[in-house]
Amino acid sequence: MATLLERLGQAKKFVDGVLGADKYQHYLEHHERNHPTAKPMTEREFWKDYTDWQEKNPEGRCC
Numbered sequence: 001m002a003t004l005l006e007r008l009g010q011a012k013k014f015v016d017g018v019l020g021a022d023k024y025q026h027y028l029e030h031h032e033r034n035h036p037t038a039k040p041m042t043e044r045e046f047w048k049d050y051t052d053w054q055e056k057n058p059e060g061r062c063c
Helices: 003-021 023-034 043-056
Strands: none
Touching: 023 043
């Protein structure tokens, strides 16, 4: 049976996924898989780029 700390960790991971707080971590994982020799954006650069993209595309992702 899972301990309280394990349950809290699972709940945090779920909430982060719903709120999008884990987007930078997903970006880093994607970047490492697909662009291993390039330097990834910092978290600050990532969120600026992401919010700029959202402003330019208010309807969301295309296709």
